[in-house]
Amino acid sequence: xxxxxxxxxxxxxxxxxxxxxxxxxxxxxxxxxxxxxxxxxxxxxxxxxxxxxxxxxxxxxxxxxxxxxxxxxxxxxxxxxxxxxxxx
Numbered sequence: 855x856x857x858x859x860x861x862x863x864x865x866x867x868x869x870x871x872x873x874x875x876x877x878x879x880x881x882x883x884x885x886x887x888x889x890x891x892x893x894x895x896x897x898x899x900x901x902x903x904x905x906x907x908x909x910x911x912x913x914x915x916x917x918x919x920x921x922x923x924x925x926x927x928x929x930x931x932x933x934x935x936x937x938x939x940x941x942x
Contacts, residue, residue: 908934 903913905920909928914920917940924937 902915905914905917906912907914907920907923907928909924909931912923912927914923917937921933921937921940924931924933
């Protein structure tokens with residue numbers, strides 16, 4: 855009877871070591887995946903939107919798109935001075 859209890863004790867200890875090793879392996883794998891994933895695309899896209907329409911507050915990435923937006927969405931509103939020299 856006592857011998858049987860000792861056997862279960864060793865099994866629990868061995869499983870504890872396997873658990874620790876498994877956790878370390880998983881942590882390493884997660885770190886590699888995170889490193890491989892790179893930067894956040896949403897944050898990069900949001901940073902690229904630097905022009906904001908003064909009428910509707912829509913954000914655009916470049917002045918050409920901004921001018922096209924302004925001419926199509928707000929035709930009665932006078933063009934802002936920063937868009938006067940932009941070629942659409």
